[in-house]
Amino acid sequence: MEVAIEVKSLVKKYGNLTAVDGISFTVHKGEVFAFVGPNGAGKTTTVEILVCLRNLTSGEARVNGFNVQDRKGQREIRKRIGVLPQDFNTFDLLTVKENLIYYKKMYGHGIDIDKLIELVDLKDKTNALYKNLSGGLKKRLAIATALVNDPEVVFLDEPTTGLDPRARRDMWNLVKGLKEQGKTVFLTTHYMDEAETLADTVAIINLGKIIAMGTPSELISKHGGTKTLIVKKGGKPLYDLLHPILSEVKLESDGDVVAALKNESDLADAVLALNSRKTEFEELIIKRPNLEDVFLNLTGKKMVEGELH
Amino acid sequence: MRRVLAILDGALRTWYRSKPTLFWTLAFPVLLMLLFGAIFSVSQDPTFDLHLQNQDIVDGKPTFLSKTFSDMLNETGIFNLYIVDSTENATLLIEEQGIQRMLIIPSGFEADCISQNASIILKMAPPEVETASATVRSVVDGVVEMFNAGLAGPSPPKVVTIEFESIVSESFQFIDWFAPGLIAMSLMTTGIFGAIGWNTKNRELGILKKLATTPLSKLEWIIGVVLYELVMAAISTVVILALGILVFDMKVLPSIYSIFLIVSGAIAFPGIGMVVARFVKESDAADAAANAITFPMMFLSGTFFPLEMMPDFLQQIAKVLPLTYLNNGLRDSMIYGNVTSALTNTAIMLGIGAFFIILGALITSWREE
Numbered sequence: 001m002e003v004a005i006e007v008k009s010l011v012k013k014y015g016n017l018t019a020v021d022g023i024s025f026t027v028h029k030g031e032v033f034a035f036v037g038p039n040g041a042g043k044t045t046t047v048e049i050l051v052c053l054r055n056l057t058s059g060e061a062r063v064n065g066f067n068v069q070d071r072k073g074q075r076e077i078r079k080r081i082g083v084l085p086q087d088f089n090t091f092d093l094l095t096v097k098e099n100l101i102y103y104k105k106m107y108g109h110g111i112d113i114d115k116l117i118e119l120v121d122l123k124d125k126t127n128a129l130y131k132n133l134s135g136g137l138k139k140r141l142a143i144a145t146a147l148v149n150d151p152e153v154v155f156l157d158e159p160t161t162g163l164d165p166r167a168r169r170d171m172w173n174l175v176k177g178l179k180e181q182g183k184t185v186f187l188t189t190h191y192m193d194e195a196e197t198l199a200d201t202v203a204i205i206n207l208g209k210i211i212a213m214g215t216p217s218e219l220i221s222k223h224g225g226t227k228t229l230i231v232k233k234g235g236k237p238l239y240d241l242l243h244p245i246l247s248e249v250k251l252e253s254d255g256d257v258v259a260a261l262k263n264e265s266d267l268a269d270a271v272l273a274l275n276s277r278k279t280e281f282e283e284l285i286i287k288r289p290n291l292e293d294v295f296l297n298l299t300g301k302k303m304v305e306g307e308l309h
Numbered sequence: 310m311r312r313v314l315a316i317l318d319g320a321l322r323t324w325y326r327s328k329p330t331l332f333w334t335l336a337f338p339v340l341l342m343l344l345f346g347a348i349f350s351v352s353q354d355p356t357f358d359l360h361l362q363n364q365d366i367v368d369g370k371p372t373f374l375s376k377t378f379s380d381m382l383n384e385t386g387i388f389n390l391y392i393v394d395s396t397e398n399a400t401l402l403i404e405e406q407g408i409q410r411m412l413i414i415p416s417g418f419e420a421d422c423i424s425q426n427a428s429i430i431l432k433m434a435p436p437e438v439e440t441a442s443a444t445v446r447s448v449v450d451g452v453v454e455m456f457n458a459g460l461a462g463p464s465p466p467k468v469v470t471i472e473f474e475s476i477v478s479e480s481f482q483f484i485d486w487f488a489p490g491l492i493a494m495s496l497m498t499t500g501i502f503g504a505i506g507w508n509t510k511n512r513e514l515g516i517l518k519k520l521a522t523t524p525l526s527k528l529e530w531i532i533g534v535v536l537y538e539l540v541m542a543a544i545s546t547v548v549i550l551a552l553g554i555l556v557f558d559m560k561v562l563p564s565i566y567s568i569f570l571i572v573s574g575a576i577a578f579p580g581i582g583m584v585v586a587r588f589v590k591e592s593d594a595a596d597a598a599a600n601a602i603t604f605p606m607m608f609l610s611g612t613f614f615p616l617e618m619m620p621d622f623l624q625q626i627a628k629v630l631p632l633t634y635l636n637n638g639l640r641d642s643m644i645y646g647n648v649t650s651a652l653t654n655t656a657i658m659l660g661i662g663a664f665f666i667i668l669g670a671l672i673t674s675w676r677e678e
Contacts, residue, residue, distance in 0.1 A: 053518065075524065078523060081522065083522040092323070093322065102319045103519075108524075
């Protein structure tokens with residue numbers, strides 16, 4: 001498989017602060033690569049080094065084979081990449097179409113703007129001013145600005161932060177569409193479900209270091225831990241019932257009984273026990289571990305909206 | 310070039326759609342012109358208030374010579390005379406009534422004139438404190454001289470007289486001297502505020518960062534913004550000229566050489582702005598920086614009064630201010646028709662512009678540390 005991005009022992013220091021601490025990874029062409037981690041983990045710094053906005057302190061980074069530290073390499077990289085910077089807003093008083101034409105002219109090559117507008121589903125808003133668009137539509141236009149030059153590699157720095165669930169799903173579909181077109185996508189996010197849904201490869205980054213990397217299912221089976229049995233509103237009676245049978249049983253404050261399913265037979269044993277007595281509960285859930293559990297197991301912390309708890 | 314034009318096109322569309330910006334682009338020169346036009350285009354000679362106390366009273370009547378002197382003062386037409394009773398205490402009166410100028414003819418004036426030892430007293434703020442004092446003083450001097458000559462007997466023949474010949478068109482008024490300065494000043498404020506403002510706003514939106522990831526070069530970006538400010542400058546210049554001609558009966562018109570100058574100024578100032586914009590990251594700081602540059606320049610470059618009136622060290626400072634050269638060049642070409650000065654100053658302004666644009670391109674960093 002051809003390599004799109006290659007990073008070796010990358011370090012970035014701001015004075016005494018080490019923002020990126022010796023990370024290495026490879027992104028293959030046509031792959032969606034997600035960089036997941038809390039705010040301040042070093043995600044944006046890495047992106048900005050890759051898109052030639054920042055100097056690196058040490059190590060090596062290449063995009064499409066071109067060195068990001070080399071002047072000629074930067075010129076070649078800029079032609080071939082599309083970037084959605086974090087918190088990007090474009091010209092308020094230009095229309096959707098005018099904004100896209102503006103950025104396309106910076107390249108001198110690219111895709112048909114009308115087709116691009118259709119691709120991001122903004123056809124009805126072609127002549128609407130940017131400032132009059134809703135948050136979700138603004139983000140769609142912002143992504144479109146990263147596609148005007150028909151780039152080989154697309155960098156999306158937190159493309160869904162602050163969006164409502166529906167707008168987020170729209171964005172996910174857009175990213176899936178990019179993958180279908182064969183583009184390489186480098187995505188940063190602090191939403192675990194987003195990485196799990198979109199990415200072929202996920203790198204979890206914390207405090208400047210990659211603490212785990214692999215496909216979502218690899219990461220989950222390796223670090224996600226066991227399946228969990230949740231008995232909704234089981235209360236004290238169910239806790240007493242399951243406690244002797246399963247190894248780790250907890251009674252949550254809201255009355256849910258949560259138990260880890262460590263052994264193959266655990267689930268069957270629990271169901272048999274539940275069946276043997278008349279017990280009251282609302283719902284029985286068997287939850288498979290996800291990337292959030294991976295993060296929790298690796299760092300001991302939960303991540304909510306990019307902040308650690 | 311395609312990229313530069315795209316930047317110009319985007320900025321112009323934004324300008325045209327932003328109602329406040331559109332309004333101020335047109336209203337700012339209008340306000341300036343109306344304000345300064347009204348203050349400075351005084352067509353009649355100025356008059357000054359003068360309190361006059363004649364203490365040389367004999368038998369309840371002013372003496373002949375003191376009466377003659379006060380009549381001569383009155384005939385100049387420059388003073389609004391207020392007669393103060395001879396019994397009043399002048400010093401007290403000045404303090405209590407806030408009188409600004411008082412001329413006292415002391416008692417015994419006539420007798421002293423005959424013994425060729427007379428004096429009058431002129432009480433007012435010195436010229437260093439109030440500029441009008443200088444004018445008042447020289448008018449009173451003139452009256453005293455005439456009075457002396459009259460006393461000396463039949464007036465001596467006039468050996469030398471002055472014939473005043475204007476080196477500019479007879480119909481020129483103060484507004485004609487002032488308008489070139491106003492054009493220069495608006496080129497400066499439009500250019501510096503505009504360039505800094507546009508750059509800072511786009512930095513805050515993240516557009517600069519985005520553009521830095523495209524093949525656009527810093528030089529192209531700077532030239533695009535400068536071109537945009539050039540269009541803005543053209544608009545305010547046209548507004549100033551139109552108002553001057555229609556409202557203030559202005560006679561000077563820009564020659565082809567002054568148009569060169571205007572273009573060179575409209576390039577140099579946004580060039581300076583783009584260098585400053587490199588160092589200011591927030592909107593507030595941007596305004597402060599623009600003010601800090603434009604304000605001193607406005608006053609030290611001969612926009613409102615001739616440079617000769619300023620102290621020596623300020624004149625030295627004026628020599629390094631770009632606006633000075635634009636002011637000089639514009640006045641020389643528009644009022645005196647001096648082509649050499651116009652071309653020299655155009656060259657200086659273009660040099661300044663090129664220097665700052667290149668400096669801007671060199672020090673502006675798309676990349677961040």
